[in-house]
Amino acid sequence: METVRAAERELMARLPEGALMQRAAAGLAAACADLLGRVYGRRVVLLVGSGDNGGDALYAGARLARRGAGVTAVLLAPERAHAAGLAALRRAGGRTVEITATAETDKTADTAKNGDTAKTADTAKNGDTAKTAETADTADTADTAKTFETAEHAIRNADLLLDGIVGIGGKGGLRPDAARLAAFADSARCAVVAVDLPSGVDADTGEVRGAAVRADLTVTFGTHKPGLLVDPAREYAGSVRLVDIGLDLPGEPVLEALQHADVRRLLPVPSGESDKYRRGVVGIAAGSARYPGAAVLAVAGALRGGAGAVRYVGPAGDAVLARFPETLVSDRGPRQAGRVQAWVVGPGAGDDASAVAEVLASDVPVLVDADGLRLADRDAVRARTAPTLMTPHAGEAAALLGVPREEVEGARLASARELAARYDATVLLKGSTTLVADPGGGAVRVNPTGTAWLATAGSGDVLSGLAGSLLASGLGALDAGSTAAYLHGLAGRFAADGAPVGAHDVADAVPEAWRDVRDLAD
Ligand SMILES: NC(=O)C1=CN([C@@H]2O[C@H](COP(=O)(O)OP(=O)(O)OC[C@H]3O[C@@H](n4cnc5c(N)ncnc54)[C@H](O)[C@@H]3O)[C@@H](O)[C@H]2O)[C@@H](O)CC1
Numbered sequence: 456m457e458t459v460r461a462a463e464r465e466l467m468a469r470l471p472e473g474a475l476m477q478r479a480a481a482g483l484a485a486a487c488a489d490l491l492g493r494v495y496g497r498r499v500v501l502l503v504g505s506g507d508n509g510g511d512a513l514y515a516g517a518r519l520a521r522r523g524a525g526v527t528a529v530l531l532a533p534e535r536a537h538a539a540g541l542a543a544l545r546r547a548g549g550r551t552v553e554i555t556a557t558a559e560t561d562k563t564a565d566t567a568k569n570g571d572t573a574k575t576a577d578t579a580k581n582g583d584t585a586k587t588a589e590t591a592d593t594a595d596t597a598d599t600a601k602t603f604e605t606a607e608h609a610i611r612n613a614d615l616l617l618d619g620i621v622g623i624g625g626k627g628g629l630r631p632d633a634a635r636l637a638a639f640a641d642s643a644r645c646a647v648v649a650v651d652l653p654s655g656v657d658a659d660t661g662e663v664r665g666a667a668v669r670a671d672l673t674v675t676f677g678t679h680k681p682g683l684l685v686d687p688a689r690e691y692a693g694s695v696r697l698v699d700i701g702l703d704l705p706g707e708p709v710l711e712a713l714q715h716a717d718v719r720r721l722l723p724v725p726s727g728e729s730d731k732y733r734r735g736v737v738g739i740a741a742g743s744a745r746y747p748g749a750a751v752l753a754v755a756g757a758l759r760g761g762a763g764a765v766r767y768v769g770p771a772g773d774a775v776l777a778r779f780p781e782t783l784v785s786d787r788g789p790r791q792a793g794r795v796q797a798w799v800v801g802p803g804a805g806d807d808a809s810a811v812a813e814v815l816a817s818d819v820p821v822l823v824d825a826d827g828l829r830l831a832d833r834d835a836v837r838a839r840t841a842p843t844l845m846t847p848h849a850g851e852a853a854a855l856l857g858v859p860r861e862e863v864e865g866a867r868l869a870s871a872r873e874l875a876a877r878y879d880a881t882v883l884l885k886g887s888t889t890l891v892a893d894p895g896g897g898a899v900r901v902n903p904t905g906t907a908w909l910a911t912a913g914s915g916d917v918l919s920g921l922a923g924s925l926l927a928s929g930l931g932a933l934d935a936g937s938t939a940a941y942l943h944g945l946a947g948r949f950a951a952d953g954a955p956v957g958a959h960d961v962a963d964a965v966p967e968a969w970r971d972v973r974d975l976a977d
Pocket residue numbers: 463464467475476477479504505506507508509511620621622623624625626627628629630633650651652676700
């Protein structure tokens with residue numbers, strides 16, 4: 456976010472005062488008008504914090520008021536609300552509800568009554584959130600209670616609610632009074648539009664600490680913030696609309712997402728000189744007597760990933776051949792199975808540590824998934840010279856990092872990066888937001904195609920086979936992982952089409968996803 460802030464500062468220095476905010480507010484008001492359909496006579500409530508995010512909301516509110524909407528601004532810190540924005544709203548006929556800050560103790564309640572809101576906010580900032588919220592209830596002055604009640608009443612009757620509590624200047628979890636407004640927003644029956652990003656989510660990491668506004672639409676300015684793309688914050692953002700305010704962002708982005716055209720360039724396509732070996736052979740060391748299905752599904756993914764042949768090694772050879780007679784099945788260990796251009800090891804592997812060790816000792820790219828992640832020796836992974844791609848879900852990543860699963864789910868970006876650094880390997884972290892991180896830093900790829908229908912047993916096995924096949928056909932680990940996730944997500948969408956599917960359906964739909972990318976790229 457520092458790059459965004461720096462770009463804003465640079466641009467602001469060149470433009471007339473307030474020009475950027477006007478661009479932001481114009482885009483915001485237009486998005487609100489689209490959502491409302493008709494602006495005249497509609498009731499719009501603005502939640503206004505003390506920074507420029509509140510300023511955007513006030514200016515957008517003024518625009519809507521000029522078009523005939525009844526606009527009420529709930530001012531969280533009336534003395535510090537954006538002065539010019541507030542004046543514009545008032546000129547346009549907007550009303551205000553001024554929140555009297557909640558006091559943390561009787562002493563600060565007195566201070567608050569005397570109008571020293573800034574000081575009260577400071578006290579609240581230093582307080583433990585749970586504790587302050589509790590004390591806040593008991594220390595509510597009549598004034599405070601009344602202003603919150605008025606705000607709640609306005610929100611309950613609104614047709615549209617704008618969240619301008621905090622934007623990219625937010626620090627830590629929402630303070631108690633802001634959290635109270637966020638809770639009102641949560642119970643609002645109307646559409647909620649977040650200004651720049653939902654208040655309470657971390658713009659840089661996608662983390663959500665405590666209360667946060669849940670929006671139906673987020674209108675964001677200049678650039679997509681990482682927090683809008685990564686869960687859990689992504690869940691809070693609703694759909695995201697980008698308003699171009701003319702920011703010129705330097706340097707490398709923190710996150711990037713492949714699009715159809717990028718994926719098309721990466722898809723391996725056989726040429727006239729190709730034969731099955733030149734297209735690449737992918738070795739699958741997976742499955743066990745207990746989990747033969749994982750082997751079948753990994754092979755199913757691998758057959759659709761562009762490699763010329765799939766070699767299977769492990770105890771589920773019969774099950775694999777019964778379903779896919781084109782597989783080259785070997786009953787020896789990976790070392791003696793014949794040449795491959797990439798290995799996939801781990802899906803349904805149970806406790807077979809020797810296959811994992813053998814594969815890691817090879818000099819070709821290796822994808823490690825599922826049980827293989829637990830069995831892989833970290834030093835052996837770090838010592839590899841060929842690329843390694845690890846594909847954990849949050850639970851597996853948590854076990855490798857030695858932290859609770861929730862910690863990974865709450866901080867996906869940081870977790871993927873940390874794991875990549877610890878293993879000196881590329882990490883594809885699966886789940887509601889799939890991320891692919893290279894060990895040397897650089898932009899992390901976020902997959903835009905996923906669907907929650909993919910959360911079905913065995914779909915991860917399909918993904919590992921698919922990604923392994925792309926590795927064998929020559930893609931690097933970052934490209935193979937992100938291309939596989941892209942095709943897999945798309946295949947999940949096509950297969951499901953709004954109804955439950957099994958993992959084998961996802962594998963069957965990969966060719967359709969491939970054709971979709973190939974044909975619609977331009
Ligand atoms: N800088 C620019 O050029 C532009 C900025 N814009 C807007 O300005 C926003 C950033 O504005 P600011 O830097 O003023 O910061 P914000 O308005 O995002 O937040 C800062 C304010 O919120 C309060 N605050 C911080 N953390 C809080 C917490 N945890 N709980 C409650 N209150 C908290 C602070 O006391 C401060 O007053 C952007 O998100 C965007 O909406 C847009 O107008 C476009 C142009």
